[in-house]
Amino acid sequence: MSLTKDYTLNIEKINTSRIGQVDFKNLVFGTTFTDHMFECDYKNGAWQNPTIRPYGPLSIYPSSKVLHYGQAVFEGMKAYKDEKGSIFLFRPLENLKRINISSKRLAIPEFPEELFFEALETLLKMDKAWAQTGVGNSLYIRPFVIANENCVSASPSNEYKFMIIISPVSAYYSGELKVVIAEQYSRSADGGVGFAKAAGNYAAQFYPTNLAKEKGFQQVIWTDSNSHKYLEEAGTMNVFFRINDTLITAPTSDRILDGVTRKSVIALAERDGIKVDVRKLTVTELVEAAKDGSLKEIFGSGTAAVISFVNGFSYKNTLYNLPKIENSYAKRFKKELMDIQYNLAADPFEWRHKVV
Amino acid sequence: MSLTKDYTLNIEKINTSRIGQVDFKNLVFGTTFTDHMFECDYKNGAWQNPTIRPYGPLSIYPSSKVLHYGQAVFEGMKAYKDEKGSIFLFRPLENLKRINISSKRLAIPEFPEELFFEALETLLKMDKAWAQTGVGNSLYIRPFVIANENCVSASPSNEYKFMIIISPVSAYYSGELKVVIAEQYSRSADGGVGFAKAAGNYAAQFYPTNLAKEKGFQQVIWTDSNSHKYLEEAGTMNVFFRINDTLITAPTSDRILDGVTRKSVIALAERDGIKVDVRKLTVTELVEAAKDGSLKEIFGSGTAAVISFVNGFSYKNTLYNLPKIENSYAKRFKKELMDIQYNLAADPFEWRHKVV
Ligand SMILES: Cc1ncc(COP(=O)(O)O)c(C=O)c1O
Ligand SMILES: Cc1ncc(COP(=O)(O)O)c(C=O)c1O
Numbered sequence: 212m213s214l215t216k217d218y219t220l221n222i223e224k225i226n227t228s229r230i231g232q233v234d235f236k237n238l239v240f241g242t243t244f245t246d247h248m249f250e251c252d253y254k255n256g257a258w259q260n261p262t263i264r265p266y267g268p269l270s271i272y273p274s275s276k277v278l279h280y281g282q283a284v285f286e287g288m289k290a291y292k293d294e295k296g297s298i299f300l301f302r303p304l305e306n307l308k309r310i311n312i313s314s315k316r317l318a319i320p321e322f323p324e325e326l327f328f329e330a331l332e333t334l335l336k337m338d339k340a341w342a343q344t345g346v347g348n349s350l351y352i353r354p355f356v357i358a359n360e361n362c363v364s365a366s367p368s369n370e371y372k373f374m375i376i377i378s379p380v381s382a383y384y385s386g387e388l389k390v391v392i393a394e395q396y397s398r399s400a401d402g403g404v405g406f407a408k409a410a411g412n413y414a415a416q417f418y419p420t421n422l423a424k425e426k427g428f429q430q431v432i433w434t435d436s437n438s439h440k441y442l443e444e445a446g447t448m449n450v451f452f453r454i455n456d457t458l459i460t461a462p463t464s465d466r467i468l469d470g471v472t473r474k475s476v477i478a479l480a481e482r483d484g485i486k487v488d489v490r491k492l493t494v495t496e497l498v499e500a501a502k503d504g505s506l507k508e509i510f511g512s513g514t515a516a517v518i519s520f521v522n523g524f525s526y527k528n529t530l531y532n533l534p535k536i537e538n539s540y541a542k543r544f545k546k547e548l549m550d551i552q553y554n555l556a557a558d559p560f561e562w563r564h565k566v567v
Numbered sequence: 568m569s570l571t572k573d574y575t576l577n578i579e580k581i582n583t584s585r586i587g588q589v590d591f592k593n594l595v596f597g598t599t600f601t602d603h604m605f606e607c608d609y610k611n612g613a614w615q616n617p618t619i620r621p622y623g624p625l626s627i628y629p630s631s632k633v634l635h636y637g638q639a640v641f642e643g644m645k646a647y648k649d650e651k652g653s654i655f656l657f658r659p660l661e662n663l664k665r666i667n668i669s670s671k672r673l674a675i676p677e678f679p680e681e682l683f684f685e686a687l688e689t690l691l692k693m694d695k696a697w698a699q700t701g702v703g704n705s706l707y708i709r710p711f712v713i714a715n716e717n718c719v720s721a722s723p724s725n726e727y728k729f730m731i732i733i734s735p736v737s738a739y740y741s742g743e744l745k746v747v748i749a750e751q752y753s754r755s756a757d758g759g760v761g762f763a764k765a766a767g768n769y770a771a772q773f774y775p776t777n778l779a780k781e782k783g784f785q786q787v788i789w790t791d792s793n794s795h796k797y798l799e800e801a802g803t804m805n806v807f808f809r810i811n812d813t814l815i816t817a818p819t820s821d822r823i824l825d826g827v828t829r830k831s832v833i834a835l836a837e838r839d840g841i842k843v844d845v846r847k848l849t850v851t852e853l854v855e856a857a858k859d860g861s862l863k864e865i866f867g868s869g870t871a872a873v874i875s876f877v878n879g880f881s882y883k884n885t886l887y888n889l890p891k892i893e894n895s896y897a898k899r900f901k902k903e904l905m906d907i908q909y910n911l912a913a914d915p916f917e918w919r920h921k922v923v
Contacts, residue, residue, distance in 0.1 A: 241630070241719035248629060268626040273604060273732050274597070278713050281637035281766030282773065318773035353719050357634050358770075363597035363709050363734060364871075365803050367773040376629050378719060393758070400756030400792035402749070404771045410637030411767010414714075415760045417638065417674035417723040436756035437793045447721050515720075 220329055223264040224337070235343055238381045240515070241351065245338035245377040249330040253320055253371035261326055263334055266376065274361040276368040282358035283410035284313035287447075287514045288471075290335055290350040290377075290566065292342040293554035298335055300352075300564040301552050303328070305471045310354055313407035318367040319356050327354070331375055335566045338377060346553050347382020351515070387522040388511070390430045390445065391423040392494055394527065397436035398443070398466070405466035416446050428525060430511075434494060435466065441491045448511030448519060449473035453540050454500045455507065457486045472512035476544050478560060483547075485540065494526060501531040509533065510541035518545035576685055579620040580693070591699055594737045596871070597707065601694035601733040605686040609676055609727035617682055619690055622732065630717040632724040638714035639766040640669035643803075643870045644827075646691055646706040646733075646922065648698040649910035654691055656708075656920040657908050659684070661827045666710055669763035674723040675712050683710070687731055691922045694733060702909050703738020707871070743878040744867070746786045746801065747779040748850055750883065753792035754799070754822070761822035772802050784881060786867075790850060791822065797847045804869030805829035806877075809896050810856045811863065813842045828868035832900050834916060839903075841896065850882060857887040865889065866897035873908075874901035 225246045233243055244266045251261040277283050286306045291299050307328075311321040331352070335342075342350050354375045358368030396419035399405025404412060416431065423431050432450055435441045443461050444450055449470040452459045458480055463469040480487045500506035501524075509521035518541050523532040550556035551563060581602045589599055600622045607617040633639050642662045647655050663684075667677040687708070691698075698706045710731045714724030752775035755761025760768060772787065779787050788806055791797045799817050800806055805826040808815045814836055819825040836843045856862035857880075865877035874897050879888040906912035907919060 239718075242717065244630060266629070268628050270624040271627045272624050273622070273730055274600060274709075274734075277634060278639060279641050279709070279711060279766060280769035280773075281639065282770035283634060283637065285635050316774050317770050318777055351719070353630075353635070355629075355635060361598065362595075363707070363732070365769045365772075367777065374629055376719070378630075395758050397756040397758035400753040400759060402751050402753035402792055402795075403756060404767075409767060409770065410635060411760075411765060411770060413636035413721045414638035414673050414765065414767060416721075417636075418672050421674055421723065436758055439758075 218259070218261055218326065220333060221260065221262040222333070223262065225265045228340070230340055233379070235379065235381070238379060240380050241378050243378055245341040245350070245379065247334055247337050248377070249334050249375040251326070251330070251373045253373070258320070258323065258326070258373065261330060263330065263337065271359065272361040274363050276358040276360050276362060279363055280358065280365055281409070281411040282317055282319065282368055283356060284310060284317050284319060285353060285355035285408050285410065286310045288352045288354070289514055289552070290342060290352060291552045291554070292344050292348070294344055296344070297554065298339055298342055298566040299552065299554060300566060302471050302475070302562045303331070303564050306354070309408065309469065310356070313409060314356060316404055316407045317409055319358065319371055322356070322373050332566050334375060334377065339567060341377070341379045343379065343381075345382070346549055346555070349380055351378045351380045353378065387520045388429045389427065389523040389525070390432050390509075390521055391426070391428045392432050392442070392524055392526040393419065393434045394439055396431075398433040400436050401465060403465065406463065406468060408468065413446070420446060426525070432524065440493050440495070442494060442497060443467050445511050447515060448513030451476065451510050451512065452492055452497060452506065453508035455505050457488055458540060459488045459490060459492050461491060462489050470512055472514060472517065472548070475548060475562065476512050479544055479547050480540075482559070483543075498526060498531065501533070506533065507536055508539060508541055517548055574615070574617055574682065576689060577616065577618040578689070579618065581621045584696070586696055589735070591735065591737070594735060596736050597734050599734055601697040601706070601735065603690055603693050604733070605690050605731040607682070607686070607729045609729070614676070614679065614682070614729065617686060619686065619693065627715065628717040630719050632714040632716050632718060635719055636714065636721055637765070637767040638673055638675065638724055639712060640666060640673050640675060641709060641711035641764050641766065642666045644708045644710070645870055645908070646698060646708060647908045647910070648700050648704070650700055652700070653910065654695055654698055654922045655908065655910060656922060658827050658831070658918045659687070659920050662710070665764065665825065666712070669765060670712060672760055672763045673765055675714065675727055678712070678729050688922050690731060690733065695923060697733070697735045699735065699737075701738070702905055702911070705736055707734045707736045709734065743876045744785045745783065745879040745881070746788050746865075746877055747782070747784045748788050748798070748880055748882040749775065749790045750795055752787070754789040756792050757821060759821065762819065762824060764824065769802070776802060782881070788880065796849050796851070798850060798853060799823050801867050803871060804867030804875060807832065807866050807868065808848055808853060808862065809864035811861050813844055814896060815844045815846060815848050817847060818845050826868055828870060828873065828904070831904060831918065832868050835900055835903050836896075838915070854882060854887065857889070862889065863892055864895060864897055873904055
């Protein structure tokens with residue numbers, strides 16, 4: 212995690228903002244980017260030349276390692292604007308810690324905390340006009356690291372680029388999801404990289420997810436690759452099951468991402484006096500609970516959609532539908548989380564991080 | 568696998584070759600590239616605009632999917648020059664088939680065979696001066712596909728780029744390897760992407776391989792992620808074990824790459840009357856065989872090094888050294904393979920593919 216000690220953050224501002232050309236009413240997730248981006252290079256054993264400059268293309272050689280060996284990690288976080296125009300991050304230190312955990316597993320040098328916050332906050336202040344008020348609107352922030360030594364041999368890169376890009380996104384209601392429980396394909400192995408936000412973990416899920424989509428489902432809930440008996444997580448969200456009034460979610464492991472939203476839901480549930488069992492849940496238990504009516508809710512937790520409502524799942528070609536319920540935990544946590552994120556409620560856990 | 572039917576291969580030649588600046592006596596693997604490269608874009612459901620142009624950087628947006636989700640696959644193959652200046656590929660159809668198998672698993676559109684061969688052969692003819700004669704010298708060919716839609720949502724890209732880049736490489740003798748048998752980390756999961764040359768598979772191995780290197784070993788031999796009982800393959804090569812006079816190699820599976828060199832070794836062994844058992848070999852059997860002296864050889868097979876000699880392995884912190892032997896199978900296959908590759912022997916299997 213070495214860094215030339217006396218760095219200065221270089222800043223190159225845009226001449227004219229592109230913000231006037233953006234139709235904020237019709238944003239497609241992750242396709243529009245703010246005026247500036249941050250980049251910092253790792254060379255000769257140190258992070259150097261941290262720079263905020265206009266968002267634009269990179270010049271990358273075809274032999275750059277990231278294109279061949281997937282040596283890349285990323286994070287996903289959001290900034291929220293309240294009615295007064297202040298901007299807040301949500302538990303951002305968790306994302307910095309996690310990108311460094313991911314980096315370590317991918318043999319990528321860790322990034323210094325202080326520079327991360329200086330860069331991110333400077334960038335957010337510069338591009339704050341891109342954050343729209345209104346609950347649901349936010350800036351989706353994508354820090355990522357890519358290996359960019361130009362060499363096609365399968366070994367760790369000697370050079371990296373750390374970047375932060377920012378995309379304005381609107382509130383979206385994805386509808387209620389129907390999911391498939393994985394029986395054949397897997398997301399990650401014991402002793403593998405499933406706990407990291409490693410680039411390759413995501414591409415590996417596309418094909419099985421496409422197969423699910425062809426059958427009318429939106430996502431896959433992954434099971435352990437050894438036995439396909441235990442419920443783990445979905446593509447970009449952790450998963451909670453409510454059986455009677457108990458909330459159950461898988462323990463994190465080397466196969467499961469330690470989601471910030473997941474931890475926050477657990478903390479809120481505990482505060483609210485809702486029983487949470489962090490334990491392995493078998494598919495058999497789930498099916499039994501669906502059959503006898505004790506399965507009340509399934510929901511996903513993740514930065515992008517906060518909470519996603521699952522109203523049915525398929526297992527061994529049988530579809531199990533969940534009944535509509537009163538007093539949904541999922542709805543409750545969604546509101547509680549968003550109220551904290553948008554500065555509409557007290558923040559007893561000190562999760563909000565004010566930027567400006 | 569759609570392609571605008573009446574395509575023409577566009578060709579933009581370099582003005583001045585860089586070949587004069589290259590020190591062919593001191594090539595570092597995978598860092599020097601020939602004058603030209605091939606690229607072809609996938610857009611609106613079809614491969615289009617196939618072009619050979621001067622090797623050089625690409626303009627890639629920071630939001631390009633390959634940088635975030637590892638949606639990329641590659642191949643590794645070689646071209647060999649004989650003493651008369653003819654250039655040969657080795658079983659190239661196997662690589663084209665395999666990149667398409669990899670692509671399918673990564674939700675990437677397959678690439679048309681005819682265009683692949685036209686592009687590759689044209690490129691090799693244009694850059695044939697870069698192929699040096701002399702057994703061991705070759706052109707390392709890297710076809711690869713990257714997802715390049717500009718969107719940071721974790722779903723398959725709608726746009727791709729297929730490329731071929733070529734690197735002149737010299738004969739290298741990596742020395743004899745000492746390897747570690749994996750006990751904790753894994754390369755791939757059942758139901759995962761281990762059988763594909765998916766970018767992310769490689770980055771996932773870097774950290775555990777670094778741990779092995781710190782202890783003085785060069786590579787890891789992976790075991791199955793479920794039990795770590797069965798020997799599978801190494802980072803970029805399949806592995807053979809000779810116990811007494813029988814050659815044993817793991818069956819391919821969804822965790823193991825179907826190596827072209829592996830298949831070729833099996834075919835040569837069968838021709839030569841050497842018994843090959845394609846079966847699961849347990850670590851326990853290996854250790855027993857090392858102890859009772861029936862373990863004669865371990866070697867890796869792969870395009871880059873052809874055959875790599877392994878003279879020791881570590882398991883549960885015990886180092887097992889292999890004795891020097893006469894009549895090494897590894898040496899024999901290395902010579903037989905290279906004789907065919909360099910047009911120094913008959914080619915009964917029709918593995919050579921003459922380019923020019
Ligand atoms: C695999 C995976 N699981 C879970 C999550 C949810 O994590 P978080 O709540 O930190 O966004 C994500 C998304 O970041 C993810 O990629
Ligand atoms: C994981 C893996 N196994 C085995 C091999 C050997 O395959 P081949 O003999 O086709 O080069 C490679 C290299 O291509 C590889 O990447």
